[in-house]
Amino acid sequence: MAYSDKVLDHYNHPRNVGSLDKKDPSVGTGLVGAPECGDVMKLQIKVNPETGVIEDARFKTFGCGSAIASSSLATEMLKGRTVDEALQIKNTEIVNELSLPPVKIHCSVLAEDAIKAAITDYKAKTLDAAPASAQSA
Amino acid sequence: MLKFPIYLDNHATTPLDPRVLETMMPYFGEHFGNAASRNHSFGWVAEEAVERARKQLASLIGATSKEIVFTSGATESNNLAIKGVAEMYAQKGNHIITAATEHKAVLDTCKRLEKHGCQVTYLPVRTDGLVDLDQLRDAITDKTILVSIMYGNNEIGTVQDIPAIGKLCHEKGVLLHTDATQAVGKIPVNVIQDNIDLLSASAHKMYGPKGVGMLYVRRKSPRVQLTAQMDGGGHERGMRSGTLNVPGIAGLGKAAELCQELMPHEMAEHARMRDHLKDKLMAELDETYVNGTMERRLPHNLNISFAYVEGESLLMGINDIAVSSGSACTSATLEPSYVLKALGAGDDLAHSSIRFGIGRFTTGEEIDYTAGKVIEVVKKLRELSPLYEMVKEGVDLTKVEWAAH
Ligand SMILES: Cc1ncc(COP(=O)(O)O)c(C=O)c1O
Ligand code: FES
Numbered sequence: 001m002a003y004s005d006k007v008l009d010h011y012n013h014p015r016n017v018g019s020l021d022k023k024d025p026s027v028g029t030g031l032v033g034a035p036e037c038g039d040v041m042k043l044q045i046k047v048n049p050e051t052g053v054i055e056d057a058r059f060k061t062f063g064c065g066s067a068i069a070s071s072s073l074a075t076e077m078l079k080g081r082t083v084d085e086a087l088q089i090k091n092t093e094i095v096n097e098l099s100l101p102p103v104k105i106h107c108s109v110l111a112e113d114a115i116k117a118a119i120t121d122y123k124a125k126t127l128d129a130a131p132a133s134a135q136s137a
Numbered sequence: 138m139l140k141f142p143i144y145l146d147n148h149a150t151t152p153l154d155p156r157v158l159e160t161m162m163p164y165f166g167e168h169f170g171n172a173a174s175r176n177h178s179f180g181w182v183a184e185e186a187v188e189r190a191r192k193q194l195a196s197l198i199g200a201t202s203k204e205i206v207f208t209s210g211a212t213e214s215n216n217l218a219i220k221g222v223a224e225m226y227a228q229k230g231n232h233i234i235t236a237a238t239e240h241k242a243v244l245d246t247c248k249r250l251e252k253h254g255c256q257v258t259y260l261p262v263r264t265d266g267l268v269d270l271d272q273l274r275d276a277i278t279d280k281t282i283l284v285s286i287m288y289g290n291n292e293i294g295t296v297q298d299i300p301a302i303g304k305l306c307h308e309k310g311v312l313l314h315t316d317a318t319q320a321v322g323k324i325p326v327n328v329i330q331d332n333i334d335l336l337s338a339s340a341h342k343m344y345g346p347k348g349v350g351m352l353y354v355r356r357k358s359p360r361v362q363l364t365a366q367m368d369g370g371g372h373e374r375g376m377r378s379g380t381l382n383v384p385g386i387a388g389l390g391k392a393a394e395l396c397q398e399l400m401p402h403e404m405a406e407h408a409r410m411r412d413h414l415k416d417k418l419m420a421e422l423d424e425t426y427v428n429g430t431m432e433r434r435l436p437h438n439l440n441i442s443f444a445y446v447e448g449e450s451l452l453m454g455i456n457d458i459a460v461s462s463g464s465a466c467t468s469a470t471l472e473p474s475y476v477l478k479a480l481g482a483g484d485d486l487a488h489s490s491i492r493f494g495i496g497r498f499t500t501g502e503e504i505d506y507t508a509g510k511v512i513e514v515v516k517k518l519r520e521l522s523p524l525y526e527m528v529k530e531g532v533d534l535t536k537v538e539w540a541a542h
Contacts, residue, residue, distance in 0.1 A: 003453065011453055017521055034539035035524060038447055038465045038473065038488035042523035060523035064449040064466035068521065103471070117540075 003065060004099035010069035015076050018058045020044040025129055028122025030114040039063035039107065041071050043114035045078055045086070047122055052082045059114075066104040070094050070111035083119055141457045143503045147342075147437060147496035148291050148319060149461060153388075154344035154497065160391035161346065164384035172381045173372060183383045190390025194351055197393040198317075198336065199327035206352045206373045207386050211318040212242040214337035214352035215285075217377065218314045219246045221363030222283045222335070223255055226312075230280035234258045236268050237479040238295070239287055243316055247285075256280070264480050265430035266295035274305055283312050288320035288336075292463065292476040292492055293429030294438025296324065303332025312361060318342050318350075322396030323435055324404065328353055334361050340385065344497055345392030349385030352377075399497070407495045408436035410504045414493060415439055417508035422515050424528075428477055428490055437495040442477075442486040443511075445525040446518045451491060454514035458507050463490040485534075 003011070019042070022029045026047050033040040039062065046056040057075035061068045073094055078086050094100070094108040144152065164186060172187045174180025191202040208214045223233065235247055237259050247257045258276045260268055268286055277284075284306050289296045299315055306313040314335035320326055321336075322343035328336060339350040354376065355361045369378030396403075419425050424444040440463075443451065448464025461467070463474030465488060473487035493507070519525040524534060 011450070014521060019526065031523065032540050035485035035488070035534060036483070036539075038484070040523055040539075042526075060521055060526060062445060062522045062524045063447050064464075065453040067447075067466075068450055103469075113540075 006073075006098050007066055007069040007100070010072040010098070011065045014059075014068060014072040016056075016058050016072065016079075017060065019060065020046055020056065020058050025049075025125050026122075028118040028120070028125065030117025030119075030121060032113045032117050033063065033110055035062070039067050039110055041067065041110055041114040043071060043074060043111075043118045045083075045118045045122060047083060049126070052084070054078045054081055054083065054086060063110070064104070064107060066098065066100055067107040067110060069098050070100075070108045071114060073097060074111045074115055078115065083122065086115060087119055089115055139502055139506055143458045143507060145493045145495065145499065145503070145507060146459045146461055147494035147499075148294075148492065149494070150341045150347065151344045151496050152498060153346060154392065154395055156395060157345050157388045157391045161384040161388040164387050168383075170383075172383055173370065183381075186383055186387040186390075187381055190386045190393075193390035193394045193397075194338075197326075197397045198321060198338075198353060199329050200353050201356070203374070204328075204353050204356050206354055206376050207381055207389075208350045208352055208377055209348055209382070210341070210350040211240075211316060211337045211339035212350075214339075214350050215240070215242040215314075215316055216246050217352055217363065217366050218335040218337060218354075219243065219283065219285055220250065220366050221376070222312060222314070222361075223250050223253075224364035225362050226282040230278075230282040232256045232258070232278055232280040233283045233285065234260060234273065234276050234281060235285045236260045236262055236287070238262050238266065238290055238293075238476045239285065240291060240316055240318070243285055243287070262295075262479055264482070265432075266290060266293050266428075266480055267430065267433065268297055268302070270298070270301060270305065273302065274309075277305075277309050277311060281309070281311050283314060285314040285316070288315045288317035288326060289324065289435045289438075290429065290476065291319045292474060293440045293480070294319075294435035295429040296320065296433040296435060298433070299326075299333065300331045303334075306334075307332050312359070319435060319438075322393060322400070323437060325400070328355065334359065340389035340392055343392045343396050346385050346388045349382050349389050351389065403497065404436045407499075410495050410499060410501060411437060411439050411493070413501075414504050414508050415441070417505075418511060421512045426482075426486060428480060428482060428486070439493040439495075440477075441491055441493070442482070442489040443491070443515045444486065444489055445522045445528065446489055446515050448489055448491060450518055451489075451511075451514055454518065455507075455510050458510060460494075461492050463492070464488045 091108040091112040170179030170183040172183040336353040448462030449466035477487035
């Protein structure tokens, strides 16, 4: 398998590796994939509650080079977007940007799933928090 | 001086030994004759080369020259042995026993025979990779005609107890075929002492050329008969028609001779390098597991899983070293290695496995470099691994509800 230069670049210099505090209410965490399938992605976003803008994004990935590159790229794409804008990100953008071959398309799908899972988690947290803030208001 | 890339994939194929190439060259040139031409010196010279090779191979495996049938490789030898026995002994029975960890050339041959009315038992293996002799004994019925168990495994290097398996087969009046592709030339194999009736081997796994191999077919006690699978001019005692690949066969013979001569030295040397590599990796990296028993193993094989690191991403990081992985991401089917799955190790460890195959031209310096590089990349990838992080936080990964897809 020959890798594109962009995949190699993300593999050799992954962006935004790491973890955010998953208990922080402004952090959404997505954990997708399964060890038996050979791919697990953890993607986290930190959202500014005032503006809804994603201020930080982090990932850790167990998977092939294309999966690592897809999640690394995803964190770059997320930063600076609003949560609603982030929901529009499609795996095909990742495929095109990284020139992924057909057998690696599912790695980009996983990254899209991870984005959605992180946003879902964030939204669930803000909903949980909502009644509490309503009371105090 | 190290030369890159470093080749540590000697189970996939071995480089051609220059001495083998030298032996082959004249048969591409002036000695181009057909070994079946009985009437002139061109034919005689070719035949002489073929008969020399037959002797060299017979000597390596303790057979006689007449028992060696030349083929295009181990895939063909396995097909010929299994299909040839199934067809020839159809009156006697239709049951074949093999193991889950066999090469596809055996498994898929058996699958095809199932479509033609054969019954096949695929024995599981123990977690150490070995076939359980009691299970084998229990599987044999009065319909069993053939047991096909490989000598040394191509992924995990496990060496089955072929002498004991052969003894059992002979007591029960069942033929034993062994795919010895990874064992012949690497460890002592003797068809008499090991009670083998049919044995497959391939030149390109023993520093010979690709596209040539052999099948040993026992002639005495018992005399094994085969139905040919290739019809034609009746070459190779009628078992395999087709003009012989004289340069390839000359090369296979020379390769066998060299292996026999170098075996005591190479076995010790490869095992030493292999153990050194294993010790270095295991000393530096936690949660690292050897797949398959170390007790009965090809001396040049190491198959190891680095938990929480995916195999393909590891190969990518060590791209100046040629090895292979049982990871699904490296396979066309996106399935992890069925051999590792058969050990019951769990798919996650299969995804994390790397196979190292040491060879005749491997140096100690290459092994040291490889160990250092693998350690560096595994550490880096574990920094990237959500699984490693979770385990370090005390999460039990088996208790997590994964969103499998
Ligand atoms: C155990 C085993 N059997 C059979 C084969 C097939 O051999 P050949 O390439 O000569 O057809 C191989 C090589 O891939 C092997 O390792
Ligand atoms: S994670 Fe398996 S192919 Fe990408």
